[in-house]
Amino acid sequence: MAEAMQEQEAEDDLQDAARLQRDKNMWGILAVLRLFLVRGGSGTVANQVSFWQSGIVTQVLLLAFGRSTGLAVRAEV
Amino acid sequence: MVQLILFPQALTTCADLIRGNAISQEGFAQLQVNHIAEDLWSQTKPGGDRKVLDQVNVIHGLLDLTLTSFPASLFDVRMAASECIKAYIYQHAPIRLHFLRRAIEGHNAGVDDTPNVLSTVLRNQELRHSADPYRVWFASVIILHLIFDDSETKTQLMSVREGDDSAGEEVVTCIQALTGALITSMQRGDDERVSVGYMMLLCAWLFEDPDAVNDFLGEGSSVQSLVHAATQGGSDSVLAHGMCMVLLGIVYEFSTKDSPIPRSTLHAMISSNLGREKYIDKLTKLRENPILRDFEVLHQGYGEHSGGLPEVFFDSTFVIFLKDNFSRLLRAIDRDPGFEVPVVANGVQKGISRELVDSLRTQLEEKAQALQKAENDLLNLDRMLGQEQADHRKAKETANLELNRIRAINQSLHQNHQDEVTRIQKDHRAALTKLQLENQRALDDLQSRLRQVQQEARTSTEQASKHHASQTRQLEGSIQEREQQLKDNIEDYEGRLRAADEEHKSKMHELETRARLAEEQMQDAQSKLQEALSKIEDSRAEAKAAKESLEDKEKARQSVQTELDDLLIVLADIEEKRANDKVRGLRPIIYIAHI
Numbered sequence: 001m002a003e004a005m006q007e008q009e010a011e012d013d014l015q016d017a018a019r020l021q022r023d024k025n026m027w028g029i030l031a032v033l034r035l036f037l038v039r040g041g042s043g044t045v046a047n048q049v050s051f052w053q054s055g056i057v058t059q060v061l062l063l064a065f066g067r068s069t070g071l072a073v074r075a076e077v
Numbered sequence: 078m079v080q081l082i083l084f085p086q087a088l089t090t091c092a093d094l095i096r097g098n099a100i101s102q103e104g105f106a107q108l109q110v111n112h113i114a115e116d117l118w119s120q121t122k123p124g125g126d127r128k129v130l131d132q133v134n135v136i137h138g139l140l141d142l143t144l145t146s147f148p149a150s151l152f153d154v155r156m157a158a159s160e161c162i163k164a165y166i167y168q169h170a171p172i173r174l175h176f177l178r179r180a181i182e183g184h185n186a187g188v189d190d191t192p193n194v195l196s197t198v199l200r201n202q203e204l205r206h207s208a209d210p211y212r213v214w215f216a217s218v219i220i221l222h223l224i225f226d227d228s229e230t231k232t233q234l235m236s237v238r239e240g241d242d243s244a245g246e247e248v249v250t251c252i253q254a255l256t257g258a259l260i261t262s263m264q265r266g267d268d269e270r271v272s273v274g275y276m277m278l279l280c281a282w283l284f285e286d287p288d289a290v291n292d293f294l295g296e297g298s299s300v301q302s303l304v305h306a307a308t309q310g311g312s313d314s315v316l317a318h319g320m321c322m323v324l325l326g327i328v329y330e331f332s333t334k335d336s337p338i339p340r341s342t343l344h345a346m347i348s349s350n351l352g353r354e355k356y357i358d359k360l361t362k363l364r365e366n367p368i369l370r371d372f373e374v375l376h377q378g379y380g381e382h383s384g385g386l387p388e389v390f391f392d393s394t395f396v397i398f399l400k401d402n403f404s405r406l407l408r409a410i411d412r413d414p415g416f417e418v419p420v421v422a423n424g425v426q427k428g429i430s431r432e433l434v435d436s437l438r439t440q441l442e443e444k445a446q447a448l449q450k451a452e453n454d455l456l457n458l459d460r461m462l463g464q465e466q467a468d469h470r471k472a473k474e475t476a477n478l479e480l481n482r483i484r485a486i487n488q489s490l491h492q493n494h495q496d497e498v499t500r501i502q503k504d505h506r507a508a509l510t511k512l513q514l515e516n517q518r519a520l521d522d523l524q525s526r527l528r529q530v531q532q533e534a535r536t537s538t539e540q541a542s543k544h545h546a547s548q549t550r551q552l553e554g555s556i557q558e559r560e561q562q563l564k565d566n567i568e569d570y571e572g573r574l575r576a577a578d579e580e581h582k583s584k585m586h587e588l589e590t591r592a593r594l595a596e597e598q599m600q601d602a603q604s605k606l607q608e609a610l611s612k613i614e615d616s617r618a619e620a621k622a623a624k625e626s627l628e629d630k631e632k633a634r635q636s637v638q639t640e641l642d643d644l645l646i647v648l649a650d651i652e653e654k655r656a657n658d659k660v661r662g663l664r665p666i667i668y669i670a671h672i
Binding site (some may be wrong): 003021025026027030031033034037039044045048049051056058060061062063065066 | 083084087089092094095096097098100104108113136138266
């Protein structure tokens with residue numbers, strides 16, 4: 001995912017379709033991630049700890065607040 | 078239209094990643110992100126261009142996203158951002174406290190650039206954002222999550238005050254300010270979502286919190302306004318009206334006899350102005366509304382089909398809370414005003430039994446009266462004590478004066494006495510000396526006189542004694558003479574006597590013989606006898622003459638003897654006199670010859 005993030009940062013002028021696909025893929029990754037973090041799930045706490053230690057939270061946050069996401073907005077509007 | 082799906086998804090994932098995990102939550106807040114809200118905002122405006130993004134704290138960024146009045150299409154972003162914030166504060170009391178404190182500080186400071194949940198709900202009067210109901214809604218929900226089941230943050234928030242006293246504004250509590258904002262928004266006809274947002278917060282806050290309820294009731298018109306708002310307006314405000322009932326129910330349920338509006342008054346107000354039936358009806362309608370009833374299955378976000386605002390009215394935490402306590406709220410209106418519910422929050426009983434409170438009150442009253450009386454008595458006693466002390470002081474002063482005066486007198490008397498004594502002693506000594514001298518003189522005088530007298534006496538005694546001595550000698554001489562004479566006479570006489578005796582005797586013998594002879598011759602010579610007798614008679618006459626001469630001698634002797642006796646007496650007298658003289662200091666030495 002980190003690699004994907006870096007890619008995002010680098011390629012500003014990628015074509016919309018590709019970008020969209022990539023976004024959908026990202027969305028999928030996040031959905032999978034969320035499966036590990038179901039509220040009240042038995043492994044959730046342990047998973048949270050692991051994810052935090054691996055620094056994924058930062059990655060996801062950067063993704064969320066990344067410029068390219070904003071580009072998507074502009075594209076939409 | 079391409080849905081913006083990634084941003085919300087990423088944010089939601091973040092929320093899932095950190096929710097309830099203290100380390101993640103604490104670490105999360107340290108992260109910096111692009112200040113994308115600003116960028117997004119400008120992009121939504123026509124002609125808006127991309128800004129250079131600066132970095133902000135993630136929480137700041139999230140709050141900005143949540144509270145910025147983006148178009149409805151960006152609702153999911155806002156929703157996800159609020160989820161993130163909720164996850165950040167989920168079950169972490171210190172973080173919640175910190176967040177709230179920051180919000181309060183920011184709100185009180187009045188700084189406008191940082192997004193502030195408190196300012197958002199309390200200062201909704203600005204029309205700038207009035208088209209976006211979700212500003213207030215999101216802010217209310219976040220605050221709800223801050224205080225839900227957290228007594229510390231509740232207490233913090235309850236102490237916030239609104240209104241500038243120095244500017245002449247009325248100072249009200251946070252709850253009262255919220256209620257005021259709620260009433261205003263309802264009266265103004267704001268979107269239902271605003272009032273629902275406010276009421277969710279108030280309901281969650283006031284539930285099982287008598288202090289909060291009393292705070293709410295501190296503003297007298299609130300209840301009336303609520304009732305009024307609920308009874309006015311059309312049937313399209315089911316949710317808002319229902320929420321009014323929920324709030325009213327909670328307020329009544331946890332009111333007490335000691336509330337600013339007493340429970341009984343409240344009951345009367347609600348019964349008369351609203352009525353039991355309406356209350357139950359509106360509550361039921363709320364519960365049955367699909368938005369609430371089917372909340373769990375409905376997507377809380379921007380629906381594809383809707384052109385207006387999203388069908389999002391409630392927060393999930395609130396829904397769970399409401400559904401759990403719904404039946405109780407239904408029954409609330411039927412609870413007798415005299416019956417108050419005990420409330421246990423955090424293991425501490427918040428309310429107390431009415432009887433206990435009332436009995437304690439009466440006790441307190443009695444105690445207060447007793448105290449008053451005791452204080453009055455104390456005042457009296459103090460006064461009396463003051464009096465006594467003043468009198469005592471006065472008495473002491475007079476006594477002191479008196480004492481000093483007497484001391485002075487005593488001192489002077491003493492001094493006088495001393496002088497007196499000294500003087501007297503001096504006089505005495507002088508007199509004594511004088512007397513002693515006199516005495517001495519007199520004594521000497523007397524002694525010399527005595528010596529003189531003694532001398533005279535001695536001389537006179539000597540003379541007398543000499544005289545006596547000579548006399549005595551004379552007498553002694555004469556006596557001796559006489560004695561001698563006497564002796565001679567006596568001897569003489571004795572001789573004579575003897576001679577006479579012998580003569581006599583011889584004569585006698587002779588006589589006897591003669592007698593005998595006579596006798597013998599008596600016979601023979603009676604004649605002779607007669608002769609003899611005549612001779613006897615002659616001798617008798619001779620004897621008689623001898624006796625007479627003896628008697629004469631005897632007399633002479635006796636006269637001499639008497640003379641001697643007289644002399645002896647004289648001598649004795651002289652002796653006595655001598656003795657007396659001897660006693661008088663003279664020591665004559667006289668020998669008296671014993672005769």
